[in-house]
Amino acid sequence: xxxxxxxxxxxSTHFFTDDGEVKAVRGVSFHVQPGETVGIVGESxxxxxxxxxxxxxxxxxxxxxxxxxxxxxxxxxxxxxxEELRNIRGRDIAMIFQDPLSSMNPVLRVGYQIxxxxxxxxxxxxxxxDARTIDLLKQVRVSDPERRVKDYPHQxxxxxxxxxxxxxxxxxxxxxxxxDEPTTALDVTVQAQILELLRDLNEQTGAAIVLITxxxxxxxxxxxxxxxxxxxxxxxxxxxxxIFESPQHPYTWSLLRSVPRIDASRRARxxxxxxxxxxxxxxxxxxxxNPRCPFRIERCFSEAxxxxxxxxxxxxxxxxxxxxxxxxMGAGDITDxxxxxxxxxxxxxxxxLPEAEVTATVAESxxx
Amino acid sequence: xxxxxxxxxxxxxxxxxxxxxxxxxWRDGFRRLRRNRLALAALVYLILLFLVAIVAIFWTxxxxxxILPNTLTYLGxxxxxxxxxxxxxxxxxxxxxxxxxxxxIVGLGTSLVVLTIGVVVGLIAGYFRGWVxxxxxxxxxxxxxxxxxxxAIVLYLVLGRGLxxxxxxxxxxxxMDMARLVRxxxxxxxxxxxxxxxxxxxxxxxxILFGHILPNSLGPIIVQATFVIPIAILTEAFLSYxxxxxxxxxxxxxxxxxxxxxxxxxxxxxxxxxAIALSVTLLxxxxxxxxxxxxxxxxxxx
Numbered sequence: 050x051x052x053x054x055x056x057x058x059x060x061s062t063h064f065f066t067d068d069g070e071v072k073a074v075r076g077v078s079f080h081v082q083p084g085e086t087v088g089i090v091g092e093s094x095x096x097x098x099x100x101x102x103x104x105x106x107x108x109x110x111x112x113x114x115x116x117x118x119x120x121x122x123x124x125x126x127x128x129x130x131x132e133e134l135r136n137i138r139g140r141d142i143a144m145i146f147q148d149p150l151s152s153m154n155p156v157l158r159v160g161y162q163i164x165x166x167x168x169x170x171x172x173x174x175x176x177x178x179d180a181r182t183i184d185l186l187k188q189v190r191v192s193d194p195e196r197r198v199k200d201y202p203h204q205x206x207x208x209x210x211x212x213x214x215x216x217x218x219x220x221x222x223x224x225x226x227x228x229d230e231p232t233t234a235l236d237v238t239v240q241a242q243i244l245e246l247l248r249d250l251n252e253q254t255g256a257a258i259v260l261i262t263x264x265x266x267x268x269x270x271x272x273x274x275x276x277x278x279x280x281x282x283x284x285x286x287x288x289x290x291x292i293f294e295s296p297q298h299p300y301t302w303s304l305l306r307s308v309p310r311i312d313a314s315r316r317a318r319x320x321x322x323x324x325x326x327x328x329x330x331x332x333x334x335x336x337x338x339n340p341r342c343p344f345r346i347e348r349c350f351s352e353a354x355x356x357x358x359x360x361x362x363x364x365x366x367x368x369x370x371x372x373x374x375x376x377x378m379g380a381g382d383i384t385d386x387x388x389x390x391x392x393x394x395x396x397x398x399x400x401x402l403p404e405a406e407v408t409a410t411v412a413e414s415x416x417x
Numbered sequence: 418x419x420x421x422x423x424x425x426x427x428x429x430x431x432x433x434x435x436x437x438x439x440x441x442x443w444r445d446g447f448r449r450l451r452r453n454r455l456a457l458a459a460l461v462y463l464i465l466l467f468l469v470a471i472v473a474i475f476w477t478x479x480x481x482x483x484i485l486p487n488t489l490t491y492l493g494x495x496x497x498x499x500x501x502x503x504x505x506x507x508x509x510x511x512x513x514x515x516x517x518x519x520x521x522i523v524g525l526g527t528s529l530v531v532l533t534i535g536v537v538v539g540l541i542a543g544y545f546r547g548w549v550x551x552x553x554x555x556x557x558x559x560x561x562x563x564x565x566x567x568x569a570i571v572l573y574l575v576l577g578r579g580l581x582x583x584x585x586x587x588x589x590x591x592x593m594d595m596a597r598l599v600r601x602x603x604x605x606x607x608x609x610x611x612x613x614x615x616x617x618x619x620x621x622x623x624x625i626l627f628g629h630i631l632p633n634s635l636g637p638i639i640v641q642a643t644f645v646i647p648i649a650i651l652t653e654a655f656l657s658y659x660x661x662x663x664x665x666x667x668x669x670x671x672x673x674x675x676x677x678x679x680x681x682x683x684x685x686x687x688x689x690x691x692a693i694a695l696s697v698t699l700l701x702x703x704x705x706x707x708x709x710x711x712x713x714x715x716x717x718x719x
Contacts, residue, residue: 105617139619152614156632165628166618217618 052123053080054224054257055104055142060117062096062103069330073099073112075281078356081225086251086258088272088289090265090304094326096281097261101227105144106134122224140170143218147230149210153202160198163217172221185216188253189246208239215246219254229261244270265308269293274362277301280327280337283356287363297365297372299342303386320386336368343383343391344369446636449712456708459701466698470518477511482666491684501686504676512668513690519669520650520698523584527649528642530588535595536638540626542596543603550600557593565590569652570661578664587652591645598641602634609633636713643709647702654695670695 058078064071074096081087089097102108104119106126119126121142126134138144146152153162163182167173173181186194189212202210211231218226228247232240248271251258260271268275268289275292277285277300285298296302306320324341327333333340339349348368356366365371369392374380378391385391450456478498479485484505492502500509542553560568573586606612607630615625631638656662657671658678665672670691677687 107613107616135619135621137619138617144614144617146610146614146617148610151610154611154615154629154633156635157629165620165624169619169621169624214614 051082053120054083054122055081055259056118056120057100057104058118058120060100060103060119061115062099062108062112063115064112066111066330071329072332073281073329074103077117077278077281077283079276079283079286081257081259083224084251084255084257085274086248086260086272088260088262088268088275089278090262090268090275091278092263092304092326094329095278097263097278098229099281100278101144101229101259101261104227105138105142107138136170139166139223140172140221141223142225142227143221143223145211145214145218145226145228145231148234149207149214150202150234152214153210155202157201158198159200159202159205159213162202163198163213163220166217166220170221181220182216185220186213188219188250189213189216190242191216207235208242211235211239211243212246215243215250219250219256222254223256225257225259227259227261230263231260232264232267233262240267241270247271265293265304277304280332281329282337282366283364284338284367285363285365286356287360287365291360291363295360295363295372297359297363297370298338298367299344299369299371299374300338301365302371302380303341303343306386320384323387336366341388343386343388344371344374344378344380345389345394346392347394349394446709446712450708453708453711455704456712459704459708462697462701463705466517466701467521469514470521473514473518477508477514479508479511481507481511481515481668483507491680491687493684493686500690501684503673503687504680509673509687509690512673513670513694515668516670516673516691517694519580519663519667520653520695522580523587523653524646524650524702526580526584527587527591528645530584531592531595531645532638532642534588534592535641536599536631538592539596539599539601540603540630543600544607544622544626544630546604553596553600557596560589560593566652566655569656570659573656573661580663583653583656583662584649586656587649590652591648595638595641595645598637599634602637603630606630606633640706640710640713643702643706647699647706650702651695651699654691 057080060074060077061072062074064073077096077100079087079089089100091097099108099112102112103114104121104126106129108114114127117127121137126137129137153159157165160182163185164178167178167181168175182198183194186197191197191209191212197205197209202213205213211234215231226247231247232243235243244267247258247260250256251271258271260268262268272289275287275289276283277292277298279300285292285296285301287297291297292301293305296305300322303320303322307322309319322341327337327340335351335353336342336345336349337353339345342349346369352368354366354368356364359365359370359372371380374391380391383391484507485502488498488502488506490502490504490506492498492506494501498508498510500513503509503512538553542550569586569590572589573582576582576585603626612625612629615629620628653662653669654671654674657669658675660672660675662671663669674688674691674695677684677689677691681688
């Protein structure tokens, strides 16, 4: 295995607000290989974007990276000074944002903005910049690029603006492209085009792509590997097949059951995940998913599970991994996903069951 | 699917509307300005005044500084001297033309100085926030606290007399409004997503300040700069009236008025001309400024 291009180790980013310390990202570790496509999924507020911002050193007050290492090509980005970091942003690591309209300066021409990204770093020779701008727009399939470079962002359609943003991101031939919800603001047909474009560009340029999204369908279409985040932590990681076919964390399982599938039987109901993500200031003890988990057991309330290998290439952080849940609780047939339903730990509180009975349930379901 | 599609649609639509307002600003604004008759009349008058000032560089009926031989002092309007002559027998029309020149130079020059100071200070305060902003804001408030005329007089006496120094002295009394305006603009624009995107693409702070934030706040800045001009002209006239302004024999509307005041019972014309010129010019600049503000203020857009 080659050395990873990005290796994030034990990253924690907190926001020091007046209400308290918001622990937005806690102990996140993952790596990206050169040329790889990795998806980071999770619901809103789970720390996906904050993770990306931390990598680029763009976390602003009151936020602060409080712990960890971000190794990029052998250098710890957290130890670089401002100027060194600025030199990496946009040159070695580029970022694409969710809303292409608000991420372009409305009063500057599109071509000028793409050129500007190249002028900021001296990677592309000045003499080539004009021609490269047009080439880039061609590469991202904007028609009539010679004329289009003189347009303002509002004269572009939503999809074209995102293409222009991608062109801007690729302009300095980065090794890593972080795309933060690149298709969320676009309509469905345009989404598909943008994903196809990203896939092609990944093959052509060899730039690794980290795709941040809450849309599992988008991940399936582009990524080889998937990282699932919940409440600021990575709860599961694996290849796209593993995540979709044998999810090993109840959150991943619940997430998949909440997505409509064209091949599912008509009667299969879409299940929402009950409850809300935890308050990141005052986190529950034990597993952070325990208030919403249908499979929770007694241990989930007291001890937080560490992320461990559950299969080749696959990691999960759960005391009751789904494989065991499938075998022992019949997860495949579960229609009641209310908290604690499957394992008998009552939603209203553990005291409802007599203590002896609870212990017995735990012993049965977990084994050792 | 429908529940997903709807918000996306709204978002796009809302985004599109905002952008159009942003970019069409200039053309839109000038169209609105053209419909404002008062502002248009003011603009025409100011253009004429400019022409007079430019002509005065090359030609005036007489040399404005020369005491003409065989000429009566305090002469009323007459064939040889349409506006009359002053207390020393100098041609008033020539002196008024030179005064227009001085007024416009002081007005525009001060506006330019204020623009430079205000934009730089405001951008830095608004963009870097924190202790930088605190220091600058305290500084701005101190300047607001001291009477402007006092600052101008003291500073002008310290700097020494001269056209450049009078502009600096007046700037010291009016730069705070511009700095505050730009600071507020920078405060809000820095939070917009394209600034984050620029930062993510490795743009330097200077580039973000002057390449991204400044072009997006140009409208209100220009309006504010227009309002500085009449204030500067008035302050210069006031200083000259007190005898602290433009060194003689250079003529300023303020100094002509001052000389005319002494002869008011004898010859009211000498006081009348600069008073009319000042009033109309100040009015014109204010009308133009109001027109520009109405035309470029996004809150009043229909």
